[in-house]
Amino acid sequence: MVLSPADKTNVKSTWDKIGGHAGEYGGEALERTFASFPTTKTYFPHFDLSHGSAQVKAHGKKVADALTNAVAHMDDLPGALSALSDLHAYKLRVDPVNFKLLSHCLLVTLACHHPAEFTPAVHASLDKFFSAVSTVLTSKYR
Amino acid sequence: MSLTKAERTVILSMWDKISTQAEAIGTQALERLFASYPQTKTYFPHFDLHPGSAHLRVHGAKVVAALGEAVKSIDNIGGALAKLSELHAYILRVDPVNFKLLSHCLLVTVASHFPADFTADAHTAWDKFLSIVSCVLTEKYR
Numbered sequence: 001m002v003l004s005p006a007d008k009t010n011v012k013s014t015w016d017k018i019g020g021h022a023g024e025y026g027g028e029a030l031e032r033t034f035a036s037f038p039t040t041k042t043y044f045p046h047f048d049l050s051h052g053s054a055q056v057k058a059h060g061k062k063v064a065d066a067l068t069n070a071v072a073h074m075d076d077l078p079g080a081l082s083a084l085s086d087l088h089a090y091k092l093r094v095d096p097v098n099f100k101l102l103s104h105c106l107l108v109t110l111a112c113h114h115p116a117e118f119t120p121a122v123h124a125s126l127d128k129f130f131s132a133v134s135t136v137l138t139s140k141y142r
Numbered sequence: 143m144s145l146t147k148a149e150r151t152v153i154l155s156m157w158d159k160i161s162t163q164a165e166a167i168g169t170q171a172l173e174r175l176f177a178s179y180p181q182t183k184t185y186f187p188h189f190d191l192h193p194g195s196a197h198l199r200v201h202g203a204k205v206v207a208a209l210g211e212a213v214k215s216i217d218n219i220g221g222a223l224a225k226l227s228e229l230h231a232y233i234l235r236v237d238p239v240n241f242k243l244l245s246h247c248l249l250v251t252v253a254s255h256f257p258a259d260f261t262a263d264a265h266t267a268w269d270k271f272l273s274i275v276s277c278v279l280t281e282k283y284r
Contacts, residue, residue, distance in 0.1 A: 001281050128284060139143050142270065 001135075003128055008074050010125035014110065015071045017117055022068055025109045027060025032105040040098055063102075070133050081136045089140035096141070099134035106130060143274065149267035150216055156259055156268075157213045160252060164210070167251050168202025169194075174247040182240055205244075212275050223278045231282035238283070241276035248272060 003011070018025060033040050034049050034056075047055045066084055073080035088094055107126060111118040145153070160167060173193050176183050189197040208226055215222035230236055249268055253260040 001284065124284065142143065142266065
């Protein structure tokens with residue numbers, strides 16, 4: 001699966017629209033993930049996962065920053081995400097299924113906050129982008 | 143995800159044996175697929191799906207032959223299966239979930255035919271190989 005020029009445009013313009021809210025949305029997406037898919041909580045036994053938790057907010061910002069970096073390097077995701085890919089492969093070992101769940105929650109969060117921009121075409125581009133990122137993050141598992 | 147040298151060697155050496163029973167293995171994998179996962183039958187309304195049917199034997203042979211092409215070009219599976227990739231993307235549109243199901247059934251079939259060869263390492267090699275093939279066949283979907 002390859003991101004078309006139109007996909008890249010859609011992702012970039014969405015990210016521009018998000019602006020400084022990326023961190024906040026990252027936190028919200030995580031909260032949605034833990035609420036809808038409680039199995040994902042097993043990866044965070046060391047976190048306070050209650051609503052409004054500072055740890056979740058901080059982690060949401062980390063995830064968002066990594067995605068912002070990915071947006072800036074859409075032509076070389078493996079390169080840009082290499083260190084994160086190693087981290088997920090050798091330390092975190094998050095089951096690949098969970099990337100789909102978080103991606104879904106990111107899309108829902110974006111749709112909630114930017115309904116007008118979240119057209120079917122933009123939705124599809126973002127979904128492809130998150131798929132591409134997920135693939136890179138699980139590419140070194142074996 | 144890519145195949146290590148060792149994994150390539152395993153696949154190439156096992157392929158010699160597998161290709162001598164191509165039709166039997168392909169047919170059995172499909173029979174297992176339709177038996178364990180009846181929803182996959184929806185892609186074959188035009189087939190006689192009774193075990194041993196001519197349709198199944200011909201199609202099973204086709205599937206294994208295509209895998210053979212991928213094995214022959216194991217360093218460029220994308221190139222070898224480009225046409226099949228387009229077929230699946232624009233005409234067949236098999237939901238990607240089903241590739242995992244067929245891969246599973248192929249592994250079970252190969253394991254049952256060659257138990258001595260199907261070590262844990264061989265299993266991993268074949269699972270990775272079929273994952274790569276599945277990725278190639280679904281990469282042009284969108």
